[in-house]
Amino acid sequence: MSKIDLGNLNTLQYDVLKELGNIGAGNATTALSKLINAKIDMRVPKVNLLGFSELASAMGKEEDIMVGILLLLEGDIDGMMMFLLEVDSARALVNSLMGKPNDNVGNNDINFDEMEYSALREIGNIITGSYLSALSDLTRLTIVSSVPSLQIDMAEAILSIPAIEFSKIGDKVLLIQTQFDDDSKISGYFVLVPELDSYDKILSSLGL
Amino acid sequence: MSETIKVGMADLNICKAPDCLTTIGLGSCVGIALYDSVTKITGLAHIMLPSSKEIKNNSNIAKFADTGIVETIRLMEEAGAKRTRITAKIAGGACMFAFAMKQNDALNVGDKNVRAVKEKLSEMKIPILAEDTGLNYGRTVIIDSNTGLFTIKSVGKPEKQI
Numbered sequence: 001m002s003k004i005d006l007g008n009l010n011t012l013q014y015d016v017l018k019e020l021g022n023i024g025a026g027n028a029t030t031a032l033s034k035l036i037n038a039k040i041d042m043r044v045p046k047v048n049l050l051g052f053s054e055l056a057s058a059m060g061k062e063e064d065i066m067v068g069i070l071l072l073l074e075g076d077i078d079g080m081m082m083f084l085l086e087v088d089s090a091r092a093l094v095n096s097l098m099g100k101p102n103d104n105v106g107n108n109d110i111n112f113d114e115m116e117y118s119a120l121r122e123i124g125n126i127i128t129g130s131y132l133s134a135l136s137d138l139t140r141l142t143i144v145s146s147v148p149s150l151q152i153d154m155a156e157a158i159l160s161i162p163a164i165e166f167s168k169i170g171d172k173v174l175l176i177q178t179q180f181d182d183d184s185k186i187s188g189y190f191v192l193v194p195e196l197d198s199y200d201k202i203l204s205s206l207g208l
Numbered sequence: 209m210s211e212t213i214k215v216g217m218a219d220l221n222i223c224k225a226p227d228c229l230t231t232i233g234l235g236s237c238v239g240i241a242l243y244d245s246v247t248k249i250t251g252l253a254h255i256m257l258p259s260s261k262e263i264k265n266n267s268n269i270a271k272f273a274d275t276g277i278v279e280t281i282r283l284m285e286e287a288g289a290k291r292t293r294i295t296a297k298i299a300g301g302a303c304m305f306a307f308a309m310k311q312n313d314a315l316n317v318g319d320k321n322v323r324a325v326k327e328k329l330s331e332m333k334i335p336i337l338a339e340d341t342g343l344n345y346g347r348t349v350i351i352d353s354n355t356g357l358f359t360i361k362s363v364g365k366p367e368k369q370i
Contacts, residue, residue, distance in 0.1 A: 052256070053216030062232040063348060065363050070305045072312055110364045146312075149305040153363050156217070156233025157346025160256070161304050163217060164236055164317055167256045171218065171268050 007049070007172065014047050016206055017176055017199075020135060021045030025178035025190045027134035028127040035126060036096040038182050045178040052163050055173055056156040059084060059189055065108055068158035069124030070149045073132070076141035076205075077198040080162050081132060083124045085188035087152060092185035094119050105185060110152050117150065124148040131190055139205040162193040169196055212350065215239075218271040220253035222283045223353055230350040234300035236318035238273065238325050238341070241297045241351035241358050242280055242334070244289035250353040251280040251289075257317060258324030273324035281332065296334050297358040297370055298325055299349050301341040318342065338370035 009017075022045050033040040048058060056062040067090040069083040085093065092105045094116045112120065125148050136143045151158060166173040173193070181187035194202060210226035217237060223229050229252035231239050242251040253276040257263065260272040269275035285291060301322035322341045329336055340347065340360050350359045360368040 052218050055217070056233065068305070072315070151305050151344075153235070153304070153346040154233040154348065157235035157302070157304060158233075160217060160233065160235035160237055160346075161315070164256050165315065167218060167271055168263055170265055171271070 009047075009049070013203060013208060016203060016208060017047045018045050020138070020202065021047065021176040021178050021190075021192065023138055024131040024135045024192065025180065028131035028190055029180050031127045031130040032123070032180070035123065036093065036186075038096065040180050040182045040186070043179040043181075045176060047174070047176050049172050049174050051172055052167070055159045055163055058177065059159070060086070060155055062154065062156040064155045065110060065152065066155045066158055067120060068151050068153070069121065069128070070151070070161065071124075071128050072146040073143055073194070074146075075144040076201055077135075077143045077194050079192070079194035079198055080165070081128050081145065082158075082162065082191040082193065083128050083188065084155075084158065084191060085186075089186045089188055090120055093123060096186075097123065102185065112152075121148050121150050124150065128190070131192070135192075139202055141201060141205050162191075165193070165195070174199070210354075215252045215254050217254055218256050218268055220251065220270045220276055220280045220283075222249060222251040222280065222287055224249055224287065225353045228350050228352050230348070232348045234347045234349060235302055235304045236300070236316075236321060238298055238300040238321045239347070239349045240277060240280070240325055240329075241299075241349065242284060242294050243297070243351065243353070243356040244284065244293045245295070245356055246290070246293055247288050248353050249284050249287050249289035250351055250356070251284045252349075252351055253277060253280045255321060255325070258320045273321060274328050277325065277328045277332065281334070291332075294334055295356075296329050296336045297338045297351070298322070298336060299340045299347050299358065299360050299370075301325075302346060303342070303344050304346070306344050340368060340370055
């Protein structure tokens with residue numbers, strides 16, 4: 001039986017999880033910023049316990065088209081890490097990486113070519129990698145991540161994947177969510193979804 | 209004026225003509241639309257997992273294929289629908305993030321959900337008139353109680369009616 005009760009996290013536990021999001025996403029945002037050589041702001045992370053129906057609306061609208069990059073986590077921490085971008089943000093990100101003009105941004109175009117797909121996956125890989133390595137350094141836990149898998153779809157359909165994992169143990173999803181954006185075109189989310197047992201490990205590794 | 213009633217994830221509802229029921233972004237989840245063409249009483253369930261028997265915490269009956277279907281039909285019968293006339297159309301059960309799913313079969317519940325839904329429906333002798341399941345993309349569905357038509361919308365694909 002898990003030590004922590006998702007419905008009754010105390011303030012300290014919330015704060016620690018928020019701080020994890022802060023450090024992980026801070027590192028990831030720095031990596032992203034270096035990658036595209038632009039200033040990117042990170043918002044204060046949120047630790048949210050959400051019902052299934054509130055999940056997608058925590059990141060916009062259910063039917064918003066998002067690019068989702070999913071990594072499965074193994075090792076001391078099991079679960080998932082997701083990197084979510086609105087489709088226009090993904091387009092702008094790819095453009096800035098490949099030195100293309102942004103004239104194709106703003107029309108929700110979902111057709112990326114093979115090269116652009118590969119670039120998105122690589123972006124996902126680099127920045128989730130820096131998120132996870134910061135997390136691993138802090139907790140001294142081993143985190144092994146899978147090769148990134150990419151899907152462009154409705155927010156609700158993408159987020160149903162972590163939701164289904166949580167549905168096996170309850171009716172809520174606990175996620176550590178951090179939003180980032182640059183001055184204009186790029187905005188997205190890092191979402192860390194550890195399994196319940198892994199929350200125990202994370203908290204106890206930090207002395208809680 | 210007809211109203212469109214939203215059914216969330218792990219949720220179910222029924223309606224009467226002229227209203228519609230919709231559920232947004234079915235990924236690996238399955239949407240089961242049930243329809244009695246005479247009374248036009250319509251039900252929609254959005255299930256996430258195949259079986260309530262495999263899970264300890266199973267109080268949310270709308271979450272599972274087996275209990276979700278039984279409950280939707282119970283509500284429809286309560287509203288005046290007749291079991292022998294109820295037919296089903298189903299959608300969803302996609303394999304999202306196919307690449308990751310190949311590495312961890314436990315996460316790949318789309319197929320299992322579809323299979324469980326079909327088993328339960330055949331056990332209850334509810335015929336499946338049409339389906340749009342599997343593959344690798346999300347679906348938003350709307351069931352129209354006036355016609356029993358089941359509309360399926362996906363990203364980057366033409367709208368489909370079954």
